Amino acid sequence: MSTVDDLIARSNRLGADRRNTNYAGGNTSAKGTDTDPVTGAPVDLLWVKGSGGDLGTLTPGGLAVLRLDRLRALVDVYPGSPGVASPEREDEMVAAFDYCLHGRGGAAPSIDTAMHGLVEAAHVDHLHPDAGIAFATAADGEALTKECFGDRVAWVPWRRPGFQLGLDIAAVKQANPRAIGVILGGHGITAWGGTSEECEANSLEIIRSAQAFIDERGRPEPFGPIVEGYQALPEAERHARAAALAPVIRGLASTDRRQVGHYTGSDVVLDFLARAEHPRLAALGTSCPDHFLRTKVRPLVLDLPPTAPLDETINRLRQLHAQYRAEYAAYYTQYATPDSPPMRGADPAIVLVPGVGMFSYGANKQTARVAGEFYVNAVNVMRGAEAISSYRPIDEAEKFRIEYWALEEAKLQRMPKPKPLATRIALVTGGGSGIGRAIAHRLAAEGACVVVADRNADGAAAVAAELNAATSAPPSGASAAAADAARTWGTDVAVPVTVDVTDTAAVQRALQQTVLAFGGIDLVVNNAGLSISKPLLETTDGDWDIQHGVMARGSFVVSREAARALIDQGMGGDIVYIASKNSVFAGPNNVAYSAAKADQAHQVRLLAAELGAHGIRVNGVNPDGVVRGSGIFSSGWGAQRAATYGVPEEELGAYYAKRTLLKLEVLPEHVANAVFALTAGDLTHTTGLHVPVDAGVAAAFLR
Missing domain, CATH: 3.40.225.10 (Class II aldolase/adducin N-terminal domain)
Incomplete structure (x- = not known):
């Protein structure tokens, strides 16, 4: 060699x-x-x-x-x-x-x-x-x-x-x-x-x-004895507590700038937080420059047991966060010189909650995850040092010199400009195929973290894998070890979630998985849907119920549960409904589907009026004629609509295009473009809007 x-x-x-x-x-x-x-x-x-x-x-x-x-x-x-x-x-x-x-x-x-x-x-x-x-x-x-x-x-x-x-x-x-x-x-x-x-x-x-x-x-218990009441909660209870706290903590950690979060309840962290010496050691901060550059000089540590009432815990976290910011500002003021770079933000990068685990934050999921990994390294270092001696990191003046070193600042300035949806966390229902898949791809390409939610577990997993693969391909010429490492670390863009949106408990679990995966939520796309095309007299109660259950009730439940997290987070957000031209257009043989879509369309208006006080914008997209790549059309809806209009199924997309003003076929990617336009930041003052993506259907013009 x-x-x-x-x-x-x-x-x-x-x-x-x-x-x-x-x-x-x-x-x-x-x-x-x-x-x-x-x-x-x-x-x-x-x-x-x-x-x-x-x-x-x-x-x-x-x-x-x-x-x-x-x-x-x-x-x-x-x-x-x-x-x-x-x-x-x-x-x-x-x-x-x-x-x-x-x-x-x-x-x-x-x-x-x-x-x-x-x-x-x-x-x-x-x-x-x-x-x-x-x-x-x-x-x-x-x-x-x-x-x-x-x-x-x-x-x-x-x-x-x-x-x-x-x-x-x-x-x-x-x-x-x-x-x-x-x-x-x-x-x-x-x-x-x-x-x-x-x-x-x-x-x-x-x-x-x-x-x-x-x-x-080394001493057998370098972190001291276990403190009664600070032991780890059982796993299910721990995850539920973490999910309840995650949006609140992310909102606090994003006071200066929006952050993506990572949660871990690893044994290393939970044992450290259960021990008597953890407050003293955490206050000393990390030592290795690689550690504190990513974790800040010290973490924010909650000083309550995991069984404390949730409201009390949240109030205490808010108090500790204000104290942390004041102390960090004092640290900066004490050591800064006239030529020091400006303070980069006073929020913690690491938040430790006894009995629950660690929340870490960064400009993207990988940065947040790696910050947490570095703090685990720091815990291991403290354990080793305390086992054979006592832990004594370098002093804060030295930490400041490195944290605000001109070379470190130059490295930060060389980083590429963030993509439009960087730090945004999106949940896309019906994301395993068709329009949902296209939306998930567009949001991820624009920098968002994406939770691909679908009733079809295989479909959700496949789309999440596509999104992660697009960002984690090993470099050309990488060795086998390097390629394996890239695949291992390249899973920070998307996660799959299996959910039936008609099941409230399943939706709640999906939201829990979302906030545990990325720290919170910013953008919800209600896309899950199906359609059964029949004349009125042939439409059964079951046909009506299933379509209203998935689209009207399902999008309501998803919006309600997401709104809880969005409000707790205090950072605003977006909810987008993928409705339909049929929500405003009266066509034949389609009463159940069109009525459900009209229900969704009015939910947009109602929620926009109610959630605006929290900075949450609610908008809709009205597609039409999305045949190619559409999960609904491939499941039999296309054949039904083709029969209704008297054209071969393979020509249905072209038929829809001919009847539009622009004479253009609508694809899933065009719907995804509209979602991006509504959420990327240029339409900050727009809520309650329905955007038609139908190539121009005059009968569906909004009035």
């Missing part, structure tokens, strides 16, 4: 195991020789994981490629005095990496590039394992490192990542020829080797030895 192939394979193996490093945490590198395409002479190069990538899914395109001679020449111009970092000048060194790139240089070099380039070893790994960070954050971490590893692993005191840290590690390696790596105070580990295999083995030796030391020497 080539140097790059070896590096990618090693990176993917290390990154695929969360015991080795967290998602997008750490970096790996290899040094080697290639031919300079200009001179034809050999040139020494450094390949290192670029900024923002993930080891588990790393591909060659994610590597930065630098000339080693130019990178090491930066030592002669580094402005900091020996052993003393110069924070205001570190950024200059990162900018200087661009002048060391080989050719186009690949990915953007990360702040850790100096660590890899200055260490005299062909291969270097920098990782964030929980066991390693436990040593790094222990009060007597240096002594414990010596006790655990002897002279095989050295200690490097905390220093903010940057050029000086690279110099420090290089000096420590030179002074400790037997060392295979270092523990970085407050941060993580770095290991090296003469070959890729040796480097990987040394990394794993440090991680496994640290964990074994904790397991063998």
Whole structure:
């Protein structure tokens, strides 16, 4: 294998195991020789994981490629005095990496590039394992490192990542020829080797030895005894409580900007929150820069047992949230300098509820989920540090310097502009086929998280899989490990829910699943429907009841249950009814279907009038003649309507098109376009509207 192939394979193996490093945490590198395409002479190069990538899914395109001679020449111009970092000048060194790139240089070099380039070893790994960070954050971490590893692993005191840290590690390696790596105070580990295999083995030796030391020497209950009344609720009760709290907490966490949520009731979190020491440890905050950049300096922790009355719990959460915001603003004011970036928001990213679990938040589902995973890492770090010593993270001044570092701000500014429906959570009924499927695809493509709800479980699952696959395809040329990781992590766009909208309990379960999956709800599309076309005298009571049950009653129940969450959330929202041209047009042989659609159309007006006070907009779409791709038409409705109009079924779409003003056939995608137009943000002052998507049917014009 080539140097790059070896590096990618090693990176993917290390990154695929969360015991080795967290998602997008750490970096790996290899040094080697290639031919300079200009001179034809050999040139020494450094390949290192670029900024923002993930080891588990790393591909060659994610590597930065630098000339080693130019990178090491930066030592002669580094402005900091020996052993003393110069924070205001570190950024200059990162900018200087661009002048060391080989050719186009690949990915953007990360702040850790100096660590890899200055260490005299062909291969270097920098990782964030929980066991390693436990040593790094222990009060007597240096002594414990010596006790655990002897002279095989050295200690490097905390220093903010940057050029000086690279110099420090290089000096420590030179002074400790037997060392295979270092523990970085407050941060993580770095290991090296003469070959890729040796480097990987040394990394794993440090991680496994640290964990074994904790397991063998650690106190059995590092978080203290269980506090009576704070134990985890039974699963069903826990999920019901989480679902009741999720919209409220999401609304609080979205005070500055709308967030997507993630809920976990993992054993790690529940045990931590049941123990006596959790308030003290949570208040100390996280330590590893990768942790607190995603989780903020500390979480919001509810100080009530899970059996407290719900109203009391919600009121206390509101009080704690106001207190959290005030404390975060004070933290910013205390440490900010005139050139600090503006405060990015004072809401918590992590909310801990004893007996129930953890709610984490971010700009999308993946960010929210990963923030929660990072806090689980932090809990594991605290457990390890408390087991062998006491947990002592870096101080808040250092955390602030990294959180509001100009380089971090620049990274945030480079992020692509959010899509129109980013942070919006949508529930689409009848989403497993036809118009519902098209709506789900359009909403997801525009950035929304989508719950695909359908009576047909297989259909809902298939559409959700389509939406996730569209956003999680492994990069071209990805290794097997990277491809598996991409598929594992690429499930943050859509989830399927099986629901019969005529069953109130089933609808309530679907809403519970929605808020547990994404933290809340913003957009409801009442699309579930069916049609039985018969003359009046042939229409049975059952024909009438089933159509009114699904469309009139079903959309009412879905809207009512969704409105509860929307109101609790306090962020407004959208409810869209997929009605029909038939809601305002009188046609033959269609009394049950058309009457049910008219019921839906008037629900739009009634709910728009009632829910407007909560910022909830209610609008409708009136399609007609959607034949191709339509679930209703394929289930026999098409044959019935074709017989009514005396045309072959395969020509029904063309027949409908000929009778329109625009002479155009209506497809499911056109209905989806109307839903997007109503909800994407341009029609902020529009409610109670019905949008016809019928290519122009004069008899159905609204009056």
